[in-house]
Amino acid sequence: MAPRTTKPRGEVTRGTTAPNRLRRIDRWITATQTGPLRTGPRPLVVDLGYGASPVTTVELYTRLRRVSPRAEVVGIEIEPERVAAGLAFLDNAPGRYEGLSFRRGGFELPVERPPVLVRAFNVLRQYEEAAAWQAWDELSARLAPGGVLVEGTCDEIGRRAVWVTLRGGRPQTITFAAHVTSLDRPSDLAERLPKTLIHRNVPGERVHALLTAFDHCWAMAAPHSAFGPRARWIEAVRLLARTHPVLVHPPHGGRARWRLGELTLPWSAVAPAP
Template sequence: MTPGRSPVGQVTRGTTGTNRLRRVDRWIARHPALRRAADPLVVDLGFGASAVTALELAARLARVRPDVEVLGLEIDPQRVARARSQLSQVRAGTTGFAADTRVSFALGGFEVPTPEHRRPAVIRAMNVLRQYDEPDVRGAWQRMAATLATDGLLVEGTCDELGRVCTWIAIGPDAAPRTLTVALRLAGLERPSIAAERLPKALIHRNVPGERVHDLLRALDDEWDRAASVAAFGPVQRWEAALGALRNGGWPVRDRSRWRLGELTVPWSAVAPG
């Protein structure tokens, strides 16, 4: 970061936890923005009170890109210092992470400062914008997206404390949202519309009659209820049946190969605020 300048953004609650972001991590791991990147730099923006999510991100992405580098950014200097202390333990080989894990931590916010002004292939900004007002979202997207590589991707969203309910928006370098993904733990799932509680800031106040995202969640609940007849075969089969019916009903549901993971992805146009 440029000396004398403060990071752009507000300090978050910093809540984090082991495996909390596993669903979005595995989605990023298969995305072309990472797999085809000339420079596989990934930024974990607003990593929180612990280094764990950045370390987990690096471990998961290294399975498909062994040369991946993860840079954790926080606007709270104490959190950066704590993360660096935790990283020193990793380097000493006293944790479950590889001692040579390609992770570093620095002070930064929506301006996304990187060493030598490198352009990230992916920026993951989870649970960062929840405390902001909806009109502030676009400006944050624009700041972050402006730093991306030409084919880079910003992933911005929200999840619950255990990572069982997770939603995120994929955003291009032009700051235009491309898709919405909902990822749920299917075991014990009562109704898919539980995702409404964890929608990204751009959508969470739009879950009202007359808005597309409300229509999607209502239709998903309806198909989930209708698929109860296959529940005996397991929640995955029920989910796949519900999404199949949703698509047959005209919803542009994508990535069928990902359905078994409890994911639902639709183009942004299907849920964009009216």
């Protein structure tokens, strides 16, 4: 796939970013996506719309290299000044980040070969729902065979996040992740739903039923608060699994992931009603 010189596709984001804002999604990627990340001698990963600072792209590169030492990461931004900031960072650290680069672009993904993984976080929030669905299709079509798109949103300091994975152009899973100590109830995560779902959190939709049930399980698990908020989250997820298709086995589920404040389900559990 040759780099393209056409105008980048997409809109400029707010650019808000901060160190460790995306640590939850990075931790999840390195634990659950080792298959794509170890495909071929130089698996390519794209960080789309990294914002005003390259810090989260650099963090993604560092974390991926621990599980895929030859992975290459390209940070892509529409705004030229943001690309310049990434290039300046590399200039100030010569030789330290082999395989990390920055370039201008958008949904067209101006890279030399199809990526095995695209992370697009806090990119589609400003789009209309129909445009978000279209972006999913467009990005998925540019993945390498077996590649994965991870798209979602988080709050400003990364304490609450929701993301969806797509393979073969179809959404596969949805993950809710929270700093459980600061969480009042699971449905507080609704404000971080991807654009394809955020307006569907109403009675009659699966995502609303899921979050309502999760709140009920959270209330039922209140006695476990004596052992800490993580224990309460784990018990609430265990109760939810009785009525919803929670992924309960590694790498996506199980006590180790739940203890981190995560919950992953198949997309069918939240897919919009026809």
